[in-house]
Amino acid sequence: xxxxxHVRMKKLGKQRPKELAPVLFVLERKPETVRELLTELVTLGxxxxxxxKDEGQILPFLTKEEIADQAARGxxxxxxxxxxxxxxxxxxxxxxxxxxxGIYRVFADETELTTLEEAIPWxxxxxxxxxxxxxxxxx
Numbered sequence: 001x002x003x004x005x006h007v008r009m010k011k012l013g014k015q016r017p018k019e020l021a022p023v024l025f026v027l028e029r030k031p032e033t034v035r036e037l038l039t040e041l042v043t044l045g046x047x048x049x050x051x052x053k054d055e056g057q058i059l060p061f062l063t064k065e066e067i068a069d070q071a072a073r074g075x076x077x078x079x080x081x082x083x084x085x086x087x088x089x090x091x092x093x094x095x096x097x098x099x100x101x102g103i104y105r106v107f108a109d110e111t112e113l114t115t116l117e118e119a120i121p122w123x124x125x126x127x128x129x130x131x132x133x134x135x136x137x138x139x
Contacts (some may be wrong), residue, residue: 034099
């Protein structure tokens with residue numbers, strides 16, 4: 001049964017003064033653990049990427065705000081990866097390894113989720129926040 005969640009992505013360093021609005025993701029099922037959450041989100045992302053690639057829609061245009069934000073970081077890019085299909089299994093393994101290595105942290109509302117098998121503390125309007133902790137992780 002499809003399940004909708006709210007996700008915010010942040011990174012350390014220069015932050016925008018306004019709060020980042022959560023993005024809606026429709027997953028195939030409700031994840032019960034951190035591992036399931038990561039797997040569901042990565043699976044959705046890979047499938048979305050591969051579908052856009054096949055439609056010739058890999059690169060949406062950049063807005064003036066996106067260009068200015070990327071310029072402030074020192075690089076303006078569209079994120080193309082030679083148009084090859086992304087491998088779902090490899091992407092999931094990478095996301096899990098990065099979580100275990102502390103490249104990013106995951107919060108359910110104000111609660112940090114620290115292990116892959118940890119149960120997600122669901123509330124009525126849980127918002128997940130992913131925080132990248134290293135400048136080299138590629139978001």
